[in-house]
Amino acid sequence: MFDYLFYTSLVVFLLGLTYKISTWFRRNIGILGNGITTAQRLQSAVSGMAAVIFSARILGILEAVVLDVLLQRRVFKESVSRWLAHMLIFYGFMLLLLMHALESVISEALFSEYYSTVNPFFFLRDFFGAMVLVGVILAVVRRYFVKPRRLRSGGMDHYAITIVAVIMLSGIALLGLKIASHNEFIRMVEDYAGLDDEDEIEALETLWVKEFGTVSPNIEAPFDEELLEAGREVHESSCLDCHASAPYAFTGFATAMLIKPVVLWLDERDGVTVLWYVHIIACFIGLAYLPFSKMFHLFATPISLMTNRVMEPATSRPANVVTRQIIELDACTHCGSCSLNCSAAMVFEAIGNVYILPSEKMTLLKKLAAGKKLAEPQMRAIQEGVYLCTNCDRCTVRCPSGIRLKELWYSVRESLLQEGPPLPHVLSSFSFARGLIVQQTLATDSYADPIDKARQAVSGQFVNLMDPDTPIPLNVQTDSEAHAAVKDRTYVHCFSCQSCTTVCPVVANYDDPEQELGLLPHQIMCSLGLGLSEMAAGAGMIWDCLTCYQCQENCPQQVEVCDVLYRLKNFSVASIEQ
Amino acid sequence: MRFALFHGCNIPARVEQYADATAAVCLRLGIELVEQTAFNCCGYPVRNSDHRAYVLSAAKNLAVAEQSGLDMLVMCKCCYGSLKRAQHFLSQDPELQADINNTLTHENLEYKNKIQVKHLLSVLYHEVGLKRLKEEISKAYSGLQIAVSYGCHALRPSTVTEFDDPVSPKIFDRLVEATGAFSVEWARKLDCCGAPLTGINDQLAMDMAQKKIDSAREAGAQFICTACPYTQLQFDGVQKRMAAQSNNGEPIAPILYPQLLGLSMGIDDKTLGISKNEIDLSNITSFLISE
Numbered sequence: 001m002f003d004y005l006f007y008t009s010l011v012v013f014l015l016g017l018t019y020k021i022s023t024w025f026r027r028n029i030g031i032l033g034n035g036i037t038t039a040q041r042l043q044s045a046v047s048g049m050a051a052v053i054f055s056a057r058i059l060g061i062l063e064a065v066v067l068d069v070l071l072q073r074r075v076f077k078e079s080v081s082r083w084l085a086h087m088l089i090f091y092g093f094m095l096l097l098l099m100h101a102l103e104s105v106i107s108e109a110l111f112s113e114y115y116s117t118v119n120p121f122f123f124l125r126d127f128f129g130a131m132v133l134v135g136v137i138l139a140v141v142r143r144y145f146v147k148p149r150r151l152r153s154g155g156m157d158h159y160a161i162t163i164v165a166v167i168m169l170s171g172i173a174l175l176g177l178k179i180a181s182h183n184e185f186i187r188m189v190e191d192y193a194g195l196d197d198e199d200e201i202e203a204l205e206t207l208w209v210k211e212f213g214t215v216s217p218n219i220e221a222p223f224d225e226e227l228l229e230a231g232r233e234v235h236e237s238s239c240l241d242c243h244a245s246a247p248y249a250f251t252g253f254a255t256a257m258l259i260k261p262v263v264l265w266l267d268e269r270d271g272v273t274v275l276w277y278v279h280i281i282a283c284f285i286g287l288a289y290l291p292f293s294k295m296f297h298l299f300a301t302p303i304s305l306m307t308n309r310v311m312e313p314a315t316s317r318p319a320n321v322v323t324r325q326i327i328e329l330d331a332c333t334h335c336g337s338c339s340l341n342c343s344a345a346m347v348f349e350a351i352g353n354v355y356i357l358p359s360e361k362m363t364l365l366k367k368l369a370a371g372k373k374l375a376e377p378q379m380r381a382i383q384e385g386v387y388l389c390t391n392c393d394r395c396t397v398r399c400p401s402g403i404r405l406k407e408l409w410y411s412v413r414e415s416l417l418q419e420g421p422p423l424p425h426v427l428s429s430f431s432f433a434r435g436l437i438v439q440q441t442l443a444t445d446s447y448a449d450p451i452d453k454a455r456q457a458v459s460g461q462f463v464n465l466m467d468p469d470t471p472i473p474l475n476v477q478t479d480s481e482a483h484a485a486v487k488d489r490t491y492v493h494c495f496s497c498q499s500c501t502t503v504c505p506v507v508a509n510y511d512d513p514e515q516e517l518g519l520l521p522h523q524i525m526c527s528l529g530l531g532l533s534e535m536a537a538g539a540g541m542i543w544d545c546l547t548c549y550q551c552q553e554n555c556p557q558q559v560e561v562c563d564v565l566y567r568l569k570n571f572s573v574a575s576i577e578q
Numbered sequence: 579m580r581f582a583l584f585h586g587c588n589i590p591a592r593v594e595q596y597a598d599a600t601a602a603v604c605l606r607l608g609i610e611l612v613e614q615t616a617f618n619c620c621g622y623p624v625r626n627s628d629h630r631a632y633v634l635s636a637a638k639n640l641a642v643a644e645q646s647g648l649d650m651l652v653m654c655k656c657c658y659g660s661l662k663r664a665q666h667f668l669s670q671d672p673e674l675q676a677d678i679n680n681t682l683t684h685e686n687l688e689y690k691n692k693i694q695v696k697h698l699l700s701v702l703y704h705e706v707g708l709k710r711l712k713e714e715i716s717k718a719y720s721g722l723q724i725a726v727s728y729g730c731h732a733l734r735p736s737t738v739t740e741f742d743d744p745v746s747p748k749i750f751d752r753l754v755e756a757t758g759a760f761s762v763e764w765a766r767k768l769d770c771c772g773a774p775l776t777g778i779n780d781q782l783a784m785d786m787a788q789k790k791i792d793s794a795r796e797a798g799a800q801f802i803c804t805a806c807p808y809t810q811l812q813f814d815g816v817q818k819r820m821a822a823q824s825n826n827g828e829p830i831a832p833i834l835y836p837q838l839l840g841l842s843m844g845i846d847d848k849t850l851g852i853s854k855n856e857i858d859l860s861n862i863t864s865f866l867i868s869e
Contacts, residue, residue, distance in 0.1 A: 149684060343587050343619040346638050349681055350631035388627070390619045392587030406591070427778050428626035429656075432808070435777025436592075436815055451778065505770055509785050544779055546786065547625075548770035549734030553744050562735070563663075569626045 002280065009284035016291030017299070024326050029369045030411025031418070031442060033322035044319035057310045064309035064402075069302045074400040078337050085138035089164065092131030100125050101283065119244040126175070126249040133168050133251070136161060150345060150357060151336035156294040163286045163295075170279040176255025177271050179246045180215045180263040184272060193238040200234050207231030212246040213256040215263040297401065300330035305402040313407065325411070328403040329369055332362045338395035338405060347388050355385025358395040358405055365412060383420040386413045391433035410438050417450035422457035424573040426450050427543045458572045460518070460538010474530060483533045486567045493557040494525040500551035500561045506544050517541035521551050521561055528564070537568045537575075579705060581651035581696070582643045583611040584661075587619055588807040589653060595851025596653055596807055599836035600698060602849045606714050607706050611651065616642045620652075622660035622731075630677075636664030637678045640695070641687035649694045651701055655806035656774075659731025659739055661695045666738045697732055697741060699805050699835065703749040711756050716844040718758030722865035724838070725762050725799030725830070726750040727790065727813070729806045730770050744768075753835065754803055757842040759865070764797035766790045773808035776816060784820050787812050794830055801862060805835045814856045831859040841866060 025041045028034070033041075052058060067073045072090075076083040098106050099121070107114045107121070114121060139161055143153050178184045185208060195201050206227045208214040247253045259266070266272075290296060307324050316324075338358035339345070348356040355361050364382050368374065374382065386409055395405040413434070417423065425431075431451075439447045500521040507513045507520055514520060518539035519527065527536040536542075542565045551561035589596050604611055621635030639661065643650045652658040668675045669691055679688050702711065728747055736744035747768070751761040772786030791813070794802050804810045813832035821829040832855070840850040841863060852859060 341615070344624075344635075345618050346621070346635040347619070347624050347628075347631045349684070350634045351628055388624065390587035390623055391591060392619070393591040397590075425627050429623035429774060429777075430627075431777030432588075432623070432773070432811075433592075433777070435780055435783070436811055439777075439780070440819070505786060505789075506782065509782060544775065544782055546730070546770045546772070546774050546782075548730035548774075550730075550770075553734040553736060560735070566625055567629065570629050573627050 005280065005284050009288035012288035013290055016288070020291045020296060020299075020330065023370075024323055024330075027326045027369045027371075028322060029325050029329070029365060029415075030322070030408065031414035031446075032318045032325075032411045034415075036319045036322065041319045041323050044317050045323055048317065048320045052310050060309045061306050064306045065302070068305040068309070068402065072400070074305075074402060078398060078400055081138060082142065082335075085135045085142070088131045088135030089139070090135075092128045092133075092135060093164070095128045096125070096132065099128070115242055117243040119248055122244040123248045123250075126172075126251050129168055129172055130251050132164065133172070136165050136168065140165075148336070148340055150339045150342070150348070152334075152339070152354070152357070152360060154334060154363060157334055160294050163282065163289075163293075166282045167279065167286060170275055170282055172251045172255055173259075174272065174275040174279050175249055175252030176259060177263065177266060177275055179213045179249065179252050180256040180259060181267050181272055182214060182216045182264070183267050183270075185214050185216070188243075192242060193234075195234065195238060200230070203227050203231035204234045204238070205231070207235055213253055213260075215260055215267075217264055294333055296330050297333045300327050301333065301401045304328050304331035308402040308404055313404075321407070321411075324404075325408050326369060328401070328408065329362065329366045331401040331403055332359070332366075333401060334359055334363065335400060337398045337400055338362075341394045341398045343390045343392040343394055344388055351388075353381050353385050353388070355382045356388050357385075361385055361409075362405075365408075379416075379420055383416040383423055384425060386416055387423055387425045387430055389430065391430075410434075410442055414438065414442055414446070418446060422453040422576070423450065424454050424458055424576050426454040427458065427569075455540070455543065457576055458538075458543060459540060460535060472530070472532070483528075483531060486528060486533060486536075486564055486571070488560050488563055488567065490558060490560045491525040491528045491564055494522065494529055494555075494559050495557060496522055496526055497556060498522045499554050499556060500525070500559070503550040503554045505548060505550065506541070506546055517544060521565075524568070525559055525561060525564070533568075533571075537572045541565075542568045542572070579608065579701075580610040580612060580648055581701070582614050582617075582646055582648040584614075584617055584620070584639065584643075584650045584652045584654075584657060586652070586654040586657040586807070587623075588811070593807040593810055593834075595837065595854040596810065596834050599834055599840050599845075599850040600653055602845050603836045603840050603843065606843055606845070607702075607710065609651075609701065609706065612646065612648055614642055614646060620654075620657035620660040621664060622656045625660070632660070633664050633667055633674065634678055634681055636661050637668060637689045638682060638685060638687065640665065640691075640693065641682055641685075641689040644690060644692045645687060647693075649696055651696055651698060653698050653805070654808065655697065655729035655732040656808050658695065658697045658741075662739050663735075665691065665695065697805070699732075699749055699753060700741060702839075703753055708752060708756050711753070711839070715757060715839075715842045717842055717866040717868050719842060719865045720758060720867045722759040722862070723762050723798050723800045724754050724759045724803045724833075725764050725794035725797060725801070726754055726767065726803045727771060727806075727809050727832075728768050729804075729809055730768075732806070733768060750803070750805065750835075754838065757839055758867075759838070762794075762797040762799050764793050764799065766793035769793075771809040771812045772816075773812040776812060783812070784816065787816060788820065788826065791817060791830055792826070795827070799830060801838075801859065802830050802832045803835055803838055804832050810834055810855075818856050829857050831855065831857040831862075833859055833862065838862075 025038050052061065072083055072086060075086050103116060116122065116125065143157065143161065185205065189195055189201060189204065205216055206219050206223055209216050209219050210223050210228060304327055311320065311324065336359050342358055344356050355364060361382065389409055391406060393406045399405060501507050504521055506517065510516045519536065519541055521541065524536045524539055524541060545562065545565045547562055549562045552563065555561055585597055601611060617639050619635050620639060621632040624635060625632045652661065668678065668689065675689065682688055728750055732739055732741040733744050733747060742749050754761045766789055769790055770786050771790060772783035775783040802813050804813060810832055817829045837850045837852060841847065
């Protein structure tokens with residue numbers, strides 16, 4: 001049964017691992033990978049790795065392995081308590097895996113004296129288990145009790161904590177029951193002690209009940225002193241050499257003390273076997289599901305840390321960058337560092353789109369890369385979320401997995417802009433980095449398309465804007481919604497002196513500004529005064545406003561011209577989003 | 579003098595030499611700059627999209643600074659304008675302030691309008707003073723012609739930003755002159771650099787930049803001095819690209835004010851990140867004379 005379960009989960013794990021690694025070269029994200037085949041990606045990866053291995057950059061890899069992978073420097077910088085939790089879980093679990101789970105392969109080969117019941121191994125197994133348990137408790141406290149704002153927990157986060165917790169708790173419970181179990185005592189005596197004298201066994205049992213937590217159906221306090229003395233002699237001659245005292249396994253011993261009242265009941269129902277199954281099945285589920293869970297970061301994150309140490313944005317081949325970005329999606333542990341430090345966090349708080357938060361973008365991008373089709377609202381949300389980013393790079397700087405998030409946003413943004421609906425936020429200062437950097441590096445051919453698309457969407461269909469010669473109807477009902485949107489009603493003081501238009505550097509830039517801009521600043525103020533708010537909001541001028549505030553500064557009537565244009569832009573964006 | 583240093587988003591990602599040079603200069607002048615990791619975007623980029631998101635972003639920073647009891651020292655003119663405008667919006671509209679504070683409670687913050695937002699140049703001019711500045715200058719410039727770009731969002735709307743006289747401002751000129759350089763009079767000194775439309779209407783943005791560059795050149799400027807990451811990037815990366823695409827002559831290198839000041843204080847160019855500017859400005863040191 002054990003073998004059957006073990007090999008099944010091992011095969012699933014290996015197949016999963018192979019499959020996941022193959023996706024690193026097959027899946028695509030963002031605009032960079034278009035037109036690059038899997039074969040080319042593989043080839044680039046191999047030659048890229050070779051170039052690193054046979055150069056001084058290998059030292060960078062070594063540094064990353066020691067400082068970032070083994071010592072987890074980036075987590076330490078982020079938070080000492082998180083580092084402690086992660087180190088305890090990682091090293092505790094790894095040591096248990098090597099010493100305990102793989103004892104027949106590793107421990108027995110390394111230590112000729114190895115017995116799981118002999119110190120220091122008996123103590124160490126418990127100690128490593130306790131390390132993991134403390135780490136898990138710290139992680140649970142952070143995720144479920146401290147709950148920093150904007151740290152979000154998803155199914156994968158619950159799973160990861162649960163599986164580790166179940167493995168550890170079932171292991172400790174199993175050990176505790178084994179310590180307390182009478183069945184187990186009898187089995188050990190039969191298998192190891194080589195005793196057949198009934199009196200000797202009874203004496204030994206008495207000692208174990210008194211001192212080592214065994215719960216016997218036959219013996220209970222008060223204990224016969226002579227029997228105890230005899231038991232101690234038997235213990236010393238038959239047990240002590242191969243079995244350290246139970247209290248050395250401190251977590252197990254404490255558990256044994258705790259479950260004392262129910263041990264006999266459990267023993268009757270073969271509790272040891274049940275717990276053993278729970279423990280190994282949890283381990284095998286963890287193993288088999290590892291490649292598909294967030295635990296896969298065990299493989300992907302070290303690679304992310306190493307590659308990002310040596311890959312220079314300027315010289316990296318696009319094929320390798322895409323491959324790295326797919327690995328980075330697996331390297332993300334959804335730890336929330338990015339979102340906790342996101343500069344656009346308040347934009348998220350104001351408008352509520354979770355995909356403004358980097359960690360949440362990552363979860364959706366994983367799905368997108370896996371080829372899932374997103375529903376229209378989700379597509380809009382991720383497109384907006386990726387765009388409402390100040391490109392401040394904090395997420396990249398803070399990411400403990402070393403993921404170059406900003407580069408990922410740059411690339412994903414372009415493909416989402418191409419595929420998605422028109423996005424009015426393209427006409428905001430969020431576009432600065434796109435104009436400054438992305439235009440040169442990523443999206444040279446398609447750069448202007450999203451801007452044109454957005455301009456089209458916000459441009460007014462108002463007939464007087466389309467055809468300036470038609471007379472403006474002055475008896476229109478004030479479009480109240482648009483009117484209300486322009487809160488600062490300073491425009492009512494406008495007496496059309498045209499100072500705003502005269503000083504506007506945008507107006508001055510064109511030979512025929514009305515043709516280019518739809519309405520000039522004073523005309524916009526005038527339209528608002530007439531109640532033609534929708535017409536005002538449809539003028540191209542509002543999007544070409546440099547926000548230099550010359551108009552506002554020079555208005556003799558203190559009309560807040562520039563701020564009114566901002567309000568009109570807000571109104572226009574809101575209308576499109578509805 | 580202690581301030582909470584507001585980096586904004588552009589400086590750490592794209593103009594880190596501005597922060598480095600500012601830190602170096604402030605160290606010499608005895609200005610203590612306190613880092614606040616809780617600061618976030620000033621709200622400027624989201625102004626086009628959503629007014630409340632803008633004010634909330636700005637107010638969070640103001641509240642963080644309030645909590646530390648420090649006035650803010652802002653390097654970016656757009657951040658500066660955005661924060662000042664938000665303070666103004668909040669003080670004009672108690673309902674808005676209540677609504678924003680309601681959201682800020684989740685961050686354990688409250689905005690009470692208790693601190694002042696100050697731009698680097700204002701602090702150097704008004705609080706440090708030219709006299710103290712000159713004491714630190716060990717190698718004044720000679721024969722160096724500088725065109726100062728004031729920056730719209732600090733200058734206007736002047737009743738809100740309270741930076742300088744909007745029609746004939748002087749503090750930037752005086753600060754440049756303190757280093758021994760000559761601040762040229764140029765027609766487009768107070769104009770927009772075009773950066774707000776970079777990425778939105780690139781042609782218009784470049785037209786604006788080109789007009790300023792031509793005007794500075796006409797006035798005989800050898801460098802354009804900036805005190806804003808947007809302006810700096812517009813005259814650095816964008817101008818470089820423009821120069822490569824046209825034959826409007828050699829670009830005029832921009833220099834960040836703390837870089838200009840730092841060099842004259844004898845701070846080494848590595849600390850000031852001189853080589854991090856895209857357009858080469860290493861020849862500026864040839865104007866320095868030891869006193």
